[in-house]
Amino acid sequence: MAQQTLPQVPIKKGEPAYKLWIFEPGWKGELPLILNPRQLAEQKRPAILPGHRLCAGCAAPIIVKLASFAFRGPTIVVNATGCLEVATTIFPYTSWAVPWIHNAFENAAATASGVESAIKAMKKTGRLPWAHVDVVVFGGDGGTFDIGLQSLSGAAERGHDFLYILYDNEAYMNTGIQRSGGTPKFAWTTTSPVGTVLPGKTQHKKPIADIMVAHRIPYVATATPAHWLDLMKKVRKGIEVEGPAFIHALSSCDRGWRHDTALAIEVSRRAVDTCYFPLWEWTPETGYRLTDRSLSIARNPKMKQPIEKFVEVQGRFRHLLKPENRHLLRELQEWVDAVWEDLLNRATNAPR
Amino acid sequence: MSQPRGWKELPIGAVPFRLSTDYKTGDWRALRPVVDMNKCVKCMLCWIFCPDMAIIWDGEKILVNYDYCKGCGICAHECPVKAIDMVPEPSE
Amino acid sequence: MIEVRWHGRGGQGAWTAANLLAMAAAIDGKHVQSFPAFGPERSGAPILAFTRISDKPIDLHSMVYDPDIVVVLDPTLLKNVKVTEGLKKGGLIVVNYEGSPDKLYQLLGIGRGEYRVVITPATKLALEILKRPITNTAMIGALLKAEKLVRFESIEKALYERFPKPIAERNVELIKKAYEEAREV
């Protein structure tokens, strides 16, 4: 087996810097979930390879990388059409170190249903040379909130065993920053421009994770790449549960959100600190449970930052900072507060 | 890079035949991260957050694989001890 | 080739009767076709079904326009449906009917001697045996009395293939009874 195309990067300890994920037939066991950063760097290699052509500073590959650190063994990745798909497989190159399929825009969950069913059928007939093969889907907000919602809902209802990771960059970034069901209110996009009459998008973001909770699938969570340990733990849980799991991961886009390329992690942190994007998980047994930073904020409300902190670093919200638009910012704050309060009421681990 | 292959030499099903590690994105970079190992506390956050898998931990120190680093600056921004500087690419 | 047209109302089992006859003929080694006049049928609406039986492979894939036999599952249809339409000269009409033959000829709008007419009190027999007014299998009994299209054992076999045993048993009984009571008028 030769992988001549993998560069030999000098590594003294552990594994080479880049490798294909090879699970020979008969491979047994379970890859450990490593949470110590040093050990992680020495032992784990991402399922996404360098040389991909996503923009500098894009959060999507960080989410994929972190998620793949939590894979437990043989895994097939399904990708909806979108930035991630387009930029990681520009023929003749692929950035995927694991088996990967892109079918179309609106059907990632249906495609995953087929992959998962094939795995089951082959297992049943003794043709699957592994104890389990996991199926993980990556879809953007367009492919999840909008055009792909039907196929996602159908697959969730049918109970296929896969983890769907939504990387939500809050607009159709692949086609050039058009508004989606995931775009927040007042955000500028090319189809919700800030004009003399309209202040950007005029509708709020669709509560996609709550919609998935309403399906009462085994596991739903939110995550950001900034809260990387939280994200990895959630991915592992999502893979481990039997049946569909859904993770809504906020994925900043420096071009669409109009911020410096260095701020992908910073802006994700601010999204959580302002409670614009609270971190939680839900299972039918435990209900909503706040996690990581959001749990800390619930316990110590003083930590909660005003929405300006999230808005001020992003050009898409620039107009909200103008004095004449203070009322819009206030409206956004009220919306964030209301959603957060609602979540606090539902969260079983929030202080009463 | 050689001539693109003719159709008879391509695998069927349109599966890519090369890994993207053959495609060097390092020339997209305007600023390059430079790691000061004297300041580095080896927390690995740069390795964890690098979107281009361009940070390498060789067991002792942090290296940057400039073949792929696009110079986004996330590593420098996230470094808790400011051990990474973004410096202009030398123009040769 | 023999072509049979079945007249019934949605829910009375005309298509099932057409199928059972075809199944039995197939068991006898014949070539068969059976199909409904395709429409979004609803219970109660008048419907048609067809059976073709032949010693040779059947090429035709169109509906039946000039049948050799028509079978009428429900006498109330006679008022509104011209069941003799296209029926070949000297063809056979099998009707679920217990009134006077003269009245029947009048309802059919035909003269004596134009066609063979066979009747059986299918509704009465179905109510007796099945406790429901499902007349399709009874009409198969009457049809067999008039024309030996298939062997009785084959119909029996088809019934057992198609239905659970208790239902098949009662229908076999019904077919026998309807066969006995059928008469040419």
Place this chain on the structure above:
Amino acid sequence: MTEAVTPKIPLEKQKLLTVNGDEAVAWAAKQSLVDVVAAYPITPQTIIVEKFSEFVANGEVHTEFVPVESEHSAMSACVGAAAAGARAFTATAANGLALMWEILYIAASLRLPIVLAVANRALSAPINIHCDHSDAMGMRDSGWVQLFVENVQEAYDTTIQAFRIGEDERVLLPVAVNLDGFFLSHTLENIHILPDEAVHEFLGGYRKVPKVKVDYFEEEVPLMLNPARPLSFGPLDLYDYYFEHKMHQIEAMKRVPEVVREVNEEWYALTGRRYGDGVLVPYEVEDADVIVTVLGSTAGTVRHIVKKLRGEGKKVGMVRIRMFRPFPHKELAEILKGTKVVGVMDRAISFGSYGPSFLEINTALYDLKEKPLLVNYVYGLGGRDAPPALIEKMFEELLRDAEKGFVEKKLRFLGVRE
């Protein structure tokens, strides 16, 4: 054509079933060791999935049945399943097929030998549940092999053959088996089916995936989603490679007829049944002045009339086009050359043009030195029946055209009220 042989499985060893076309297809899928069936109900296809669901409910198959929420997802799931190395099957009709359209192209381009049964039905609007071929003609450019069957027996036979054809390494394309809605889907006929093991043997057991060579593995690797040898399916392909990939499909299509013929002959040796050479089914064409071409179940009615007219000494014949994609231009021209008039029956129309098979046959005949006259009969839209009398009228018209030696109206509508 080969000499008549005693089939490996003689008729008495084949089980007699009296089933409709949909059930016949379900039986074929059941015996074909299908791993994944993903389907959505639509008349007149529904009986296929209902029947198959019974097989699943009774544990008679190992198949994973995926009751998807739309036809789009049905084809999407089949793509996922086939890419994962499974044998996948689905069925649909009309609007459902139209909804699948986007993914049909993807299935073909990724070279996934999915089998799709289409119970042909008219497209809306107005909504109509009955037979015509406008649904199938909508997918003719999608890269699928398209076979049209004449009767219920052939629906069974062809569904099994479709897996063999699609999975053949020379082909590796998805295959659509078209059966006329209601005229076949809902019509009970006597058929003979093979023992399960004979079908398994004919198909070579479970699906086997082909191998491909990529630079990053030294050896050839299975073309599937394989954790042991990862490949990526469905990349972004720009102007530098897309055209080359289309050449793969173009070349694969060229190899289809030989495979269809081989499978047809092999099936004949096994069962005693074959359909012409598998591609075209001619009847009484040798010295015919008038030949009619036709797809699907109407062929039976046409043959019935050809027999009758031949009995009256009229020189008429017919060719049933069993394989519409790839279209057998040369072979058809070979049959049609020397005849006076060709009547092309189309149960579909390309609005603003002619019927789809007329366009093909026009192309096929262009290179002949002496071209027959050509008439297009569009008939049977929305399930309008084509009774023997109507077919006979068509032949009479064509015989008159043959006598006159010219054609006044090239596009004619058969059975429509003026």
